[in-house]
Amino acid sequence: MSAHFKARTALAALLASVALTGGAMAENIKLSYGTNWVAQAEHGGFYQAVADGTYAACGLDVTIVPGGPSVNNQAQMLAGKIDFYMGGVLDAFDAVDQGLPLIDVAALFQKEPQVILTHPGRVKDFNGLKDLTLFISDGGYAGYYQWMMKALGFTPEQRKVYTFNAAPFIADENSGMQGYVTSEPYAVEKEAGWKPDVYLIADAGYSGYSTMIQTLTSTVTDRPDVVKCFVDGSIKGWYNYLYGDNTAANDLIKKDNPDMTDDQIAYSIAAMKQYGIVDSGDSLTMGIGAMTDARMQDFYQKMVDSGVIKAGIDISKAYTLQFVDQKVGMDLKN
Numbered sequence: 001m002s003a004h005f006k007a008r009t010a011l012a013a014l015l016a017s018v019a020l021t022g023g024a025m026a027e028n029i030k031l032s033y034g035t036n037w038v039a040q041a042e043h044g045g046f047y048q049a050v051a052d053g054t055y056a057a058c059g060l061d062v063t064i065v066p067g068g069p070s071v072n073n074q075a076q077m078l079a080g081k082i083d084f085y086m087g088g089v090l091d092a093f094d095a096v097d098q099g100l101p102l103i104d105v106a107a108l109f110q111k112e113p114q115v116i117l118t119h120p121g122r123v124k125d126f127n128g129l130k131d132l133t134l135f136i137s138d139g140g141y142a143g144y145y146q147w148m149m150k151a152l153g154f155t156p157e158q159r160k161v162y163t164f165n166a167a168p169f170i171a172d173e174n175s176g177m178q179g180y181v182t183s184e185p186y187a188v189e190k191e192a193g194w195k196p197d198v199y200l201i202a203d204a205g206y207s208g209y210s211t212m213i214q215t216l217t218s219t220v221t222d223r224p225d226v227v228k229c230f231v232d233g234s235i236k237g238w239y240n241y242l243y244g245d246n247t248a249a250n251d252l253i254k255k256d257n258p259d260m261t262d263d264q265i266a267y268s269i270a271a272m273k274q275y276g277i278v279d280s281g282d283s284l285t286m287g288i289g290a291m292t293d294a295r296m297q298d299f300y301q302k303m304v305d306s307g308v309i310k311a312g313i314d315i316s317k318a319y320t321l322q323f324v325d326q327k328v329g330m331d332l333k334n
Contacts, residue, residue: 027059029226032082033213034065034073039256041268042182042211043086044249045108045278045288049237051248058229066256077216078102084230087214089299090143092318093309101217104319106231106289107209108238110281111202113272114144115181117188118197119173126204130154135162135169135177143308144201150306151205166191181275182268200275207299209291210277220320231323235289238278239332242269279333286325293321 035043046064049055055062065082067073077085078100087104095102116129123129130152136145136159148154160168162178169177170192179185181200188196202208213231220227241249246269254260272278282290296315303309 033084034082036086039253041265044241045238048241048249049233055233104212106213109210133175137162147306186267236329239329287327
């Protein structure tokens with residue numbers, strides 16, 4: 001059980017009164033989507049669907065609510081303040097265990113973007129990381145690093161606490177550092193003057209999806225047409241963002257996050273394409289946002305085996321395939 005969910009248990013009492021208004025689709029239905037961090041290219045498909053009118057085309061007036069270090073948009077959704085949230089797979093599993101009615105309805109990232117960075121040429125493959133000191137945050141240690149230890153043979157002794165400061169890694173060529181493939185490699189190159197090697201944990205077997213569309217189970221039950229419109233619009237937004245003109249979306253991102261630069265955005269988009277973060281695997285045949293029962297079960301079992309989450313959870317309640325795997329938007333890819 002994660003501390004994150006323990007902290008929210010008190011919110012469960014609010015849920016009885018949280019219900020999004022039902023009824024048929026109408027024009028200009030106002031909805032909000034809370035992200036898990038400040039505005040960035042990793043949220044680009046959602047901004048794209050706002051900017052180019054894709055959401056509006058099926059009657060939705062969508063507001064993106066940026067997250068941040070002091071913002072808990074998932075709690076806002078639980079309290080009925082926002083409609084959808086950029087959740088994860090593990091927190092949806094945990095929600096079932098806690099009796100919280102959250103559900104994932106699409107997986108916009110086919111791959112978890114978490115990576116380990118090394119000095120250039122220091123190791124040859126993911127297995128070579130075992131020879132290094134690894135800077136891993138407390139959150140990473142409680143999650144994916146438990147899997148790295150159980151499944152791949154990494155050790156607690158080689159881990160040092162990562163404090164989101166790259167300087168110790170840059171100074172020590174015998175170390176590796178956690179990061180996101182879309183951001184930390186860029187930051188390290190800017191700071192150190194050399195390009196780090198990048199090892200994606202997804203390519204080493206970490207099979208969790210990322211950047212989910214998460215909502216309340218009551219929303220799926222009471223307003224499936226609204227959920228479908230939002231999911232389809234988001235999928236199309238991601239196709240248009242990656243493969244079309246994303247200028248207007250990037251302008252909205254920079255409006256919400258004035259610290260964001262064009263160079264960082266360009267780097268992040270290129271990395272998402274290069275590593276297949278959004279469009280790879282099942283999305284190549286079923287469309288962006290794809291999920292499968294087999295992969296959900298595979299990831300759940302890996303997390304149980306690693307001691308990250310307990311056995312016996314009915315994970316079928318944590319997600320639905322009702323709105324994905326329908327090849328939506330694939331014609332937009334060029």
